[in-house]
Amino acid sequence: MKLVRPVLLNLITWSLVLLISFPLLWMIVTSLKPQTELFRIPPTWVPETVTFEHYWRLLSETPFLRYFRNSVVLASTTTVFVVGLGTLGAYSLVRFRYRGRETLAMLVLFTYLLPSVVLIIPLYLMMVSLGLSNTLFSLILAHTTFALPYALWLLRSFMEGIPVDLENAALVDGASRMGAFRDVIFPQLLPGIISTALFTFILSWNEYLYALVLVNSDAVSPLTTGVMSMLISAFNIEWSLLMAASVMMSLPLIVVFAFLQSYLTSGFGAGGVKG
Amino acid sequence: MANVIFKDVHKRFGSFVALEKLDLDIHDGEFVALLGPSGCGKSTTLRMLAGLEFPTSGEIRIGDRVINDLAPGKRDIAMVFQSYALYPHMTVGENIAYPLKKRGIKGKARAEAVQKAAELLQLEALLDRKPKQLSGGQQQRVALGRALVRDPQVFLLDEPLSNLDAKLRSYMRAELIELHARLGKTMVYVTHDQLEAMTMANRIAVMHGGRVQQFDTPDAIYNRPANRFVAGFIGTPPMNQIDGTAEGDHIVISGHRIPFNRADFVDSLADGPVVLGVRPEFVAIGSGDGLPATVRLAENTGHETIVTLELPDQTRISARVEAARKLDVGQKVALRFDPAAIHLFEASENGTRLNLDETPAAVIPMRAK
Ligand SMILES: Nc1ncnc2c1ncn2[C@@H]1O[C@H](COP(=O)(O)OP(=O)(O)OP(=O)(O)O)[C@@H](O)[C@H]1O
Ligand SMILES: [Mg+2]
Numbered sequence: 137m138k139l140v141r142p143v144l145l146n147l148i149t150w151s152l153v154l155l156i157s158f159p160l161l162w163m164i165v166t167s168l169k170p171q172t173e174l175f176r177i178p179p180t181w182v183p184e185t186v187t188f189e190h191y192w193r194l195l196s197e198t199p200f201l202r203y204f205r206n207s208v209v210l211a212s213t214t215t216v217f218v219v220g221l222g223t224l225g226a227y228s229l230v231r232f233r234y235r236g237r238e239t240l241a242m243l244v245l246f247t248y249l250l251p252s253v254v255l256i257i258p259l260y261l262m263m264v265s266l267g268l269s270n271t272l273f274s275l276i277l278a279h280t281t282f283a284l285p286y287a288l289w290l291l292r293s294f295m296e297g298i299p300v301d302l303e304n305a306a307l308v309d310g311a312s313r314m315g316a317f318r319d320v321i322f323p324q325l326l327p328g329i330i331s332t333a334l335f336t337f338i339l340s341w342n343e344y345l346y347a348l349v350l351v352n353s354d355a356v357s358p359l360t361t362g363v364m365s366m367l368i369s370a371f372n373i374e375w376s377l378l379m380a381a382s383v384m385m386s387l388p389l390i391v392v393f394a395f396l397q398s399y400l401t402s403g404f405g406a407g408g409v410k411g
Numbered sequence: 412m413a414n415v416i417f418k419d420v421h422k423r424f425g426s427f428v429a430l431e432k433l434d435l436d437i438h439d440g441e442f443v444a445l446l447g448p449s450g451c452g453k454s455t456t457l458r459m460l461a462g463l464e465f466p467t468s469g470e471i472r473i474g475d476r477v478i479n480d481l482a483p484g485k486r487d488i489a490m491v492f493q494s495y496a497l498y499p500h501m502t503v504g505e506n507i508a509y510p511l512k513k514r515g516i517k518g519k520a521r522a523e524a525v526q527k528a529a530e531l532l533q534l535e536a537l538l539d540r541k542p543k544q545l546s547g548g549q550q551q552r553v554a555l556g557r558a559l560v561r562d563p564q565v566f567l568l569d570e571p572l573s574n575l576d577a578k579l580r581s582y583m584r585a586e587l588i589e590l591h592a593r594l595g596k597t598m599v600y601v602t603h604d605q606l607e608a609m610t611m612a613n614r615i616a617v618m619h620g621g622r623v624q625q626f627d628t629p630d631a632i633y634n635r636p637a638n639r640f641v642a643g644f645i646g647t648p649p650m651n652q653i654d655g656t657a658e659g660d661h662i663v664i665s666g667h668r669i670p671f672n673r674a675d676f677v678d679s680l681a682d683g684p685v686v687l688g689v690r691p692e693f694v695a696i697g698s699g700d701g702l703p704a705t706v707r708l709a710e711n712t713g714h715e716t717i718v719t720l721e722l723p724d725q726t727r728i729s730a731r732v733e734a735a736r737k738l739d740v741g742q743k744v745a746l747r748f749d750p751a752a753i754h755l756f757e758a759s760e761n762g763t764r765l766n767l768d769e770t771p772a773a774v775i776p777m778r779a780k
Pocket of ligand 1: 427429450452453454603
């Protein structure tokens with residue numbers, strides 16, 4: 137009797153894990169199979185011959201590396217913007233008292249609730265009138281507006297957890313406001329900053345819709361739209377190349393995740409409870 | 412010279428008046444306690460002195476400098492926060508060194524100062540620990556260490572002992588008294604614990620509702636309270652206050668006439684309603700002639716008994732008697748008050764005291780300055 141519960145629980149958990157990881161595994165396996173083995177029925181679970189030719193082709197014969205570089209620039213710049221602005225904004229929302237502070241915070245959250253499809257046309261028109269259409273920078277701005285509200289709320293709840301007296305102590309001890317921020321607030325806020333940065337980076341790295349609408353030149357396309365338009369046409373999908381590209385696209389996120397996942401979960405926890 | 416002067420200081424938060432007409436003149440080297448119930452403005456006073464809050468009007472000086480608009484770091488003060496506010500990511504050593512670091516003191520001078528502060532507070536063994544790994548008392552000492560490492564002109568302490576257990580608190584109280592004697596620095600100490608204020612301070616500012624009610628020595632605060640608030644705040648149990656009527660050289664309470672010496676009181680004392688104040692230790696419980704009362708409660712603390720008595724008009728007062736005294740609940744007794752120990756107050760809510768002050772009613776042991 138006593139055994140039933142844990143066994144059942146384990147069964148459910150592992151089936152879920154399997155369900156979720158199967159596409160990932162299949163993606164890796166497929167990317168390593170030679171073209172001839174791809175569509176064999178029944179499928180081979182373990183490739184008979186392992187080949188890296190798709191990866192080689194992807195890197196040498198396609199603009200994959202350029203898309204990759206665009207994505208890196210896009211996601212990291214967005215992250216820097218969002219974390220920078222978010223930290224300053226959260227600091228102001230938590231530490232200073234002014235009229236309309238709460239309303240401002242609510243408004244910010246409200247923009248987060250609007251679906252991006254609604255915002256995308258006005259945003260596009262704005263970019264055009266700013267002369268920024270078809271640039272990576274327009275995407276950076278778009279992603280920033282997109283990720284900032286949530287980041288602000290996440291950082292705000294982290295900031296609220298830092299006692300005001302810590303900062304006051306630093307001021308009395310002779311620090312300037314900036315100094316107190318750097319010496320005392322920042323180290324306390326670091327877990328929040330890291331999880332916000334991760335969240336933003338992932339969001340920006342995977343974003344598709346804005347990239348599709350705001351940018352249509354191949355030179356500034358990020359991975360999501362670049363790879364899609366390159367490998368998926370109306371007549372043909374280059375499965376093996378697509379799988380190799382997918383693996384390489386996932387790689388940075390997996391690496392980042394592996395190292396920083398404890399921050400990420402703590403961040404989502406804090407945001408969930410208080411935000 | 413590091414005297415501290417508050418001159419006609421007002422502080423408002425929006426429309427809420429937190430402090431009204433605050434005038435304090437704290438002498439160089441003095442240990443002053445700000446004492447009062449929660450919300451009376453003690454912390455606000457201290458925070459204005461620290462530069463963490465700014466006065467709405469008035470002037471604050473340290474020495475001969477007006478510091479109203481000076482940043483906290485420029486005031487040459489050190490502060491111990493109620494929550495200690497130790498920097499969690501720094502070790503004890505780094506915490507203590509921080510104020511020096513911010514003032515550009517480097518290398519050997521810094522290390523030596525930290526070492527000296529650590530020795531003074533017996534923290535040498537803990538220098539490499541993080542605040543989280545310390546007990547409450549140790550954290551408190553680190554906070555003190557961070558304050559005194561740099562030899563400021565004025566120390567500000569905001570309820571530094573309130574998070575400690577009773578035993579540690581009395582130990583730290585003694586430590587602080589000794590520290591003050593050794594350093595001879597001006598200290599401003601916020602507390603709502605009258606025992607701390609009475610035992611540690613040279614002078615106490617009793618505050619209530621944003622106003623200083625009395626600023627005087629513990630002796631004066633206890634024996635010559637300025638008004639009904641101070642009388643009712645100081646002492647455990649505090650001074651009894653009984654509504655009565657002055658008639659010639661008697662106070663009439665519930666039809667019972669209590670004689671008093673009119674010459675000991677101000678001329679303006681007229682016949683009519685007054686409040687009679689008497690400390691529990693000057694209430695004599697007997698039988699026969701006296702103010703009739705009923706025993707309602709007798710609490711034996713070991714070395715004395717606190718008796719709660721009910722007067723005919725249902726006012727409850729307390730008396731302090733020796734522990735051996737046997738009194739039964741419900742017992743009818745007669746009370747007499749030592750005429751020399753009688754205080755009279757105006758009958759208004761926070762009426763001023765009407766005694767002329769040549770005769771301190773009692774003497775309690777005092778700390779020499
Ligand atoms: N930033 C602020 N905004 C509005 N009101 C405030 C602010 N700071 C303090 N007050 C109010 O001013 C009054 C005095 O506060 P203060 O903190 O000085 O009290 P205190 O005497 O230190 O009390 P406690 O013993 O509870 O610490 C309180 O009524 C408080 O609510
Ligand atoms: Mg306070």
